[in-house]
Amino acid sequence: MVINVGEFVGGKAKSFANSPHGFPASIALSQGGLARFRVFNRQAVAIADPDLARQVLIQKVSAFQRGRPARVLKLTIGEGLITTDGELWEPARQWMEPAFRRDNIISALPGIAAVIEQELNNWEQISAANGQQIELLPLLQTLIAKLSSQTLFNLKWDDETLGSFVHNIDSSLNHMARLLRRPWITPSWVPGSLTSQLRKTGQELDEILGPSLEGPATGVHGEHLLHLLASADSSEGGCPLSSRRRLNEIKTLAAAAFETSTTTLSWTIDLIARHPEIGEALRDEIDKVVGKAAPDARQLSRLSQCQQTLMESMRLWPAVYNLVREANRKVELGEHTLPMGTITIVSIYGLHRNPALWQQPDQFRPERFADHSVSHPGFIPFAIGPHTCIGKHYAILQMQCLLAMLLQRFVLSPVDGHLPKPVAKVTLRPLTSPRLFLRPRHGN
Template identity: 25%
Template sequence: MVAQTAQVRTSLRGPKSRFFIGNLPEFNGDSIKFMLENRQYGDLTRFFFGPFPVLVINSPELSHEVLMDSLTKWSKPALTLAVLEPIIGNGLFTSEGDFWKRQRKLVQPAFHSKRIGEYGQVMADYSNDLAKEWAGAIGQERAIEKDMTHLTMRIIAKTLFDADVTVEASEVGETIREALALVEEGFRQLFPPPKWMPTKHNRRMKRAVARLDKLIQGFIDARRASNEDKGDFLSLLLQARDEDDNSQMTDKQVRDEAMTLFGAGHETTSVTMTWTWYLLSQHPEVAAKLHEELDLVLAGRLPTLADLHNLPYTDMVIKEAMRLYPAAWSVTRMPNEDVNLDGYLAKKGQIAFINVIGMHHDPRFFPQPKKFMPERFAPEHEKNVPKYAYLPFGGGPRVCIGNSFAMMEARLILATLAQRFAPEVAPGFEVYPDRQFTLKPKYGMKMVIRER
């Protein structure tokens, strides 16, 4: 806990802003640059989203305070919830209070290590399918971000619905991505039109949501009819019982949780892997060390779950990629009441950004922050990283429920593909990080497939 200062600050430092539009043009223009530059104003700063003051938190201590108080004094911003609700309903990501607590308890067992361990085979096998495709595309350019999305979507569809990329599962993926792109458009507007207004944006969103509802309900109906335990997330959601009153989830709750896991569970990992390939292509010395580890431990065979603890460098590469390019570039919160934060009175309802990408690039916590150095995450160094300065999965009670799943998936994908391939950025192709819903390369990631 940060000590509460008796003296109350009435203003905070931050970038110069203009009347009414505030800092909106810079924030919407190049948000990543904007967030990286924000650190210069201090540990707690502000900028103006149009006329509205927004807080930015740049220190591990304050991040810890806000994230740990996320069930009491702070919650997710009303705007985020309103924008996401039509797609993922009242699932884990968007729910609050006692309802969230109950759902988290019901869903958590699905992520127990033994349970997710069973998914390791799927992750390695599906990565190997992509390896076969790449083997037939040596010297060719591929949109790596699409390859990664297709792969992580296949994995989540199989582990969630036991669906091999059926038409339905890919349609869920496509539609969720379309809906999230619409959400992102909404976030950039100062005054988004109300949902009832038949604007082009609202009509597209309505259509996407209707399609998603139909598809997911199809999976639920089929599973209820067969009454089979397929060992996937869906069976677990349908069987889960509240230990207090023995109640189960309604179809609507199962739909919301399934949609949440599908939405949160593939785009983030896909983006992380895309950046990892990019970084490896720019740092041959890191790639060489990774290849050495993979050759030594796997000697050309597919990795299994049991191999992962013998692949520490693979793990370090992914952690360092998530430091430089965190898929969730910020975590947002809002106070439920006026809160004294480091001597500043944060107003009820005011949006606060935990500047994840800013802290990940702060030389106080990561010396030579621009350098891609997986060694930072070697056990003897990782312990020196201040807690809450590195937040790729958030923190506190609302920390990402899928973090072990994601790390296992990322390591198995990398171990399978990097054994044989070393993609290179296509000549002349521009790579630029951009805030979409996640931190993505603005123009995608065109790479030439090369054999090692």
């Protein structure tokens, strides 16, 4: 027998680090929905079965706590919704949740549409100056940063501040991804270490986002989310959060919104460009339901093919591909017993590609969602349970609005024939930015 020394020492740490999205999905799917493996001295399980996922995320949620990614993210963000559990998490979630309900979020739509309109004017000029080509990812990063700053945080940044925000978020995510591939964490007092760099980007984000706590109640575009949070504050007898914690929550929202939305939109827009028949059907639907004006919330909710396309893109390329937890006690999951401390990975990527749940799971077929517009047990791009994405309605609203306004104005096609390769960093994103032709439609 040949002993693989690397595997003897590290378990499956290397396979996991090489493909953090593909490895847990493939072993879980090859072993009936749950597979055990070892990462150095820790036991781990990967799950791609909807019932077991529900047990971890809903029925037995108190038996699990956040895992290592949250501890690493905490270096930049501090204690916030996405890095805490239990009593550090619950009061903040309760306080913030009302502002994120769909009926509150739709008041931000006119502001969202105004930012998108301005940015699409830029996209048109850029494509006209470059043989009708655009580099999608950087344009989406600028758009999402502007949307967050103006419609969530009431901040109007100059180009330098916007560039610094994008740079800081981007570099902290890169540092995080590198740190998560290592079994050890160098203390942050070691100069130049990844941890010290993560803390530094956190301080720079404090400076960029701090002014949003001091702004007026009405935003750059009328209602904005902090205003809604402020009204929750006064109507319910005072905010339970310290000003430090409020700033952490603003950083949390900024970081959570930025990378997930840019990644999801870049996959979705690229997929539409590569499927001209789908692009045409979407343009027809948008012309019929919305016409040429900016869409309102009622019209967006009637764009069923647009919704199906977005869902199918999130199924194939879920921005958040793993939910990582640790068992805080011994816990039974179906017929499996997980010892305390087990690293528990719910593979969203695996669930979304599980052939027992989806026909031809690797194919892009938006119409599969025509029968599952409400819910499908194997589709959880925003997670499920108490830690479900708080920004889900905002994310969907801004993404649908962008798709509608983009396709009102342009016909998209890919510059080259190669599908973008995925790379799993903190999110599952295209390895290189998609390059597209953006041709203005006649009559616009």
